[in-house]
Amino acid sequence: MVVMILGILLGVAIIAFLIGRARALTVAGEQISSLHSRPSYHGGYLAIFSTVPAFILSLLWAAFSKRFIESSVLGNFSNQLSSFDVLQVQTFLRDVRTLAANQANDASQVILSTQGEVRELAQEAAGLYASQLSSANNLLSVLVVFLVLAGFVFGYRRIKVEKRNRHFVEKFITLILVACSAVAILTTIGIVFSLIFESIRFFQKVPFFDFLFGYHWSPQSAFESAGGTSLADDNSRIFGAIPLFVGTFLITFIAISIAAPLGLMSAIYMSDYASLNFRSIAKPVMEILAGIPTVVYGFFAALTVAPAIRGWGEAIGLSVSSESALAAGVVMGIMIIPFVMSLSDDVINSVPQTLRDGSYAMGATKSETIRRVVLPAALPGIVSALLLAVSRAVGETMIVVMAAGLAANLTINPLEAVTTVTVQIVTLLVGDQEFDSAKTLAAFALGLVLFVITLCLNVFALRVVQKYKEQYD
Amino acid sequence: MDAMNTKRQEDAVNKMVQNEIKMSGKDVCVSYGEKQALFDVNLDIPAKQVTALIGPSGCGKSTFLRCLNRMNDTIDICKVSGDIRLDDQDIYDHDIDVVELRARVGMVFQKPNPFPKSIFENVGYGPKIHGLVRSKSDLEEVVVKSLQRAGLFEEIKDRLHEPGTGLSGGQQQRLCIARAIAVSPEVILMDEPCSALDPIATAKVEELIDELRENYTIVIVTHSMQQAARVSQQTAMFHLGKLVEVDETDTIFTNPSNQKTQDYITGRYG
Incomplete structure (x- = not known):
């Protein structure tokens, strides 16, 4: 109903716009320039007056009418429902709605969750519900028509030459x-x-500090003891988030130490060295790279890079687990290279040519100019580009699931399997879970801590940028 | 009689010094892709004088100026032919190191373009990259001297370590001049150095140009006839990529031989 009204209102708006514009032209007569506002503004004025009040009413109606009708229906049956608890009342209401929606069909065919007496009661209530709903809809239609007409007449009469x-x-x-x-x-x-x-x-x-500074993460054990009484002691031992954050930052660190130099160097090459022809081809290609879904990088990490790293490691006598932080970090780094490059390239390009000319005219070479003039001038932008890259790396999930594993080892050895915050959030929420178990709620806590950390990172970065801006502009 | 003779001799020597040619262009043609911007320009730049290049917009005077220190190299599609010499050495020769050339032929741009660094670092930039100074105190000396020569030191001596971009437009332009002279160039090219400045700052820069003439050869592109008349000794008039006329400034402004020059300097067109 409301959707239909919104569609009609859109049509009304267009018609009102055309009428308003025509009216303005008529009012102006020969001298169009005597109008204070162009005719299309008068059209817009009329369209706004004709449709906006009705539009707001429909939105409010959509938000509140059902609730209002339901409470009135429940009110009518309050005697019969007095023995019901909250859940039962909700089930009852669901049945009423289903029945009301299927009124045209035979009521006995409709599948309901309640039977017997309650079912009859629900059928009775459904009749009331349906009739109230239809009268409410009728009322809405009348109100909308009234508002549209009133708004139109009001606006139409106020289209005058001097009207602003x-x-x-x-x-x-x-x-x-x-x-x-x-x-x-x-x-x-x-x-x-x-x-x-x-x-x-x-x-x-789970106590806050046990969560934040605990060394042991194994929420699966919470599941094992789920049937019984999961003691707070138990919880505080299995929800230690330190390994997750160490894993996250280990992988992010590896990724950034690959993406930052490679991305920045290629951005410099693109903006200052590459010929226009090369640039016009290479830049779009790099931007396509940025659009590859991360799950594809995930395959690549799990099936190619991780075994390769393992092979090399074994060749020189290192023990490398088949899922390693290094593999995930390297692939993640490759994934964000185009991202870093594209952003830094824009920033470096926006350094004015006059600065470069000034440096060249002093006899500086290209690399001196870039190192001493262009990069310092572009630094704030480059820092924010790198921070965006860090945020992407921290938030990346798919590659880590596939290449670094799920084991929450507390280690900074990049050759071992680690896991990250985002991966654990996914594993905590996948599958059927009770919504208020400690295991599920842990996902929110992890999300909150992650959010706070990235927020601090961003604030810090903004500070850095601000500082250099003051110095350099 | 003797005194008069000596005076005459001095004049002759002065004239000779004045006529010493610092840079010269012979049959210089420049094209940007398909479009030719300069046609067979022949122009000598006398040493320790100010040469003004005038002419309507798009006439090629800035293009010619940028040929003199090979700034056109930074534009991919730009092709330069002909012969441009600095102290009788072809600057487009393969042996010429463009870095060294630009150290000898400095440039000041239309819009002040101080680097986003402190005033000190701006002026110290050239000496540092060319390895002209051994120690920090040497560098300080060079910076202070350059700023003094550019007539800026007194105004900003307390804020040497504040950003150069924080100065006023006129101060920024003088900072750019100080930056250019910090590497002790022989020639300074100026591309409309006062077009972004107010009259007072312009007067200061002009005064500075006049002082710099003692030690440097200066080539200045300008749109202001008065400025050309005030600061230059030789004036060259460009029109549509061709050199129309070149002569001593006094002659150009009082008795030009070409009708176009006459029209331009009297403001009849351009």
């Missing part, structure tokens, strides 16, 4: 933009809060 509708439309556009950014920001805040609240529930089961 341009300002109105511009303000409306600002409002829409603000609303869009508000949605983005509020969603982020919502996610952060949900992380925080779930984490608090986790920390009620």
Whole structure:
């Protein structure tokens, strides 16, 4: 119903726009230049007045009408439902909705979770529900038609030569933009809060410091003792996050130490040395590389790189596990090279040519110019490019699952299997889990700590960038 | 009588010194891809004088200037032919090291372009990359001397370690001049050095150019007739990629032999 109304409103908006524009031209008569605002602004004005109030009403209706109707239906049957607990009431409501939706069909054919007396009660309630829903929809249609007409008449009569509708439309556009950014920001805040609240529930089961500074991570043992009483003592021994963070930073470190020099050097080559022809081919190719799904890199890591590293290691007498941090880190590094390169290339390119000319005119060579003038000027941008790369590496999951394994070893030996925070979050949430078990909630706590760490990293990076900006601009 | 003779001799010597040719271009042609920008330009640059290049926009005067220290090399599609000499040495010869050439022929650009470093580092940049100084105190001496010569030292002596980009436009341009003279070049090329400056800063830079003439050969591209008249001894008029006329500045501005020059300097076109 609401979707249909929104479609109709879109049509109304277009028609109102055309009418408003025509009206403005009529009002202006011979002298179009006498209008304060161009005719299309008057069209926009009329379209806004005709549709926006009805649009807002429909949205509110979509959000609240069902809940309102349901509580009124439940109110009618409150005597019969007085013995039900919350879960039973919810089941009952679900049945009512199903029945109401299938009214055209034979009620006995509809599959329900309740039987007998309750089922009859539900059928009775469904009739009431359906009739209330249809009258609500009728009411909505009437209201929408009224709002559209009222808005249209109001707006139409106010289209005059001296009317400053341009300002109105511009303000409306600002409002829409603000609303869009508000949605983005509020969603982020919502996610952060949900992380925080779930984490608090986790920390009620597992002490905060045991989690943050524990050396042992094996949430599977929590599953084994799930049937019984999982003691807080047990929990504090098996939820130690240190191995995960060490693993994460080990792999990230390997990845960045490969991606940063290679990416930066190739960016310098691209921006200052390569011919235009080469650049016009190579840059898009590198950007395609950036678009390869990480799972493909994962195959590559697990099936090619990890065995190769193992082979080399054994050839020189090192014991390398078949899944190693080194393999995952190397492949992850290769994965983010295009990313680092593309960002740094943009930054280096944006250093003004006049600076380069100034340096060349002093008799500096190309490499001196790049080292002493271009890179320092581009440094803030390069730092932020590298930090974005770090964030990608920290958040990367697929390659690690495939190449580095799931074993939470506390080690900084890159030849052993390690695991990362993101991989553990995935394994914790995969499969059927009770939502409030310590094991599931641990995922939120890990997510929160990861979030805090990357946040600190970003803030730190911003500080660095700011400092150099003050110095250099 | 003797005194008069000596004076005359001195004048003759001065004239000879003045006529010593520092740089010369012979049949210089430049093209950017298909488009030819300069056609057979023949121009001598006398030593320790200011030569002004004038002409309407797009006439090739900046292109010619950029040939003199091979800055056009940085543009891939640019082709230069002809013969350009510095102290009778072909600067487009294979043996010529462009790094050394640019150390001898410095350049100041239209828009001040100090590096995003401190004032000290800006001026010390050239001496450092050319290895002209042995110690930190040597470097300091060179920097201070260059800033003094550029007439900037007194204004900024307390903020040597603040960023060069924080100076005013006129100060930045003088900083760029200080940076250019820090490597003791023989020739300084200036590409409309005052076009981004206000009249007061312009006057200061012009004054500086006049002082620098004592030690350096200067070639300046300018759009301002008054500026050419004020600072230069020789003026060359370019039009549509060709050298129309070259003569002593006084002659050009009082009695030009070419009608186009006459029209241009009296503001009738261009």
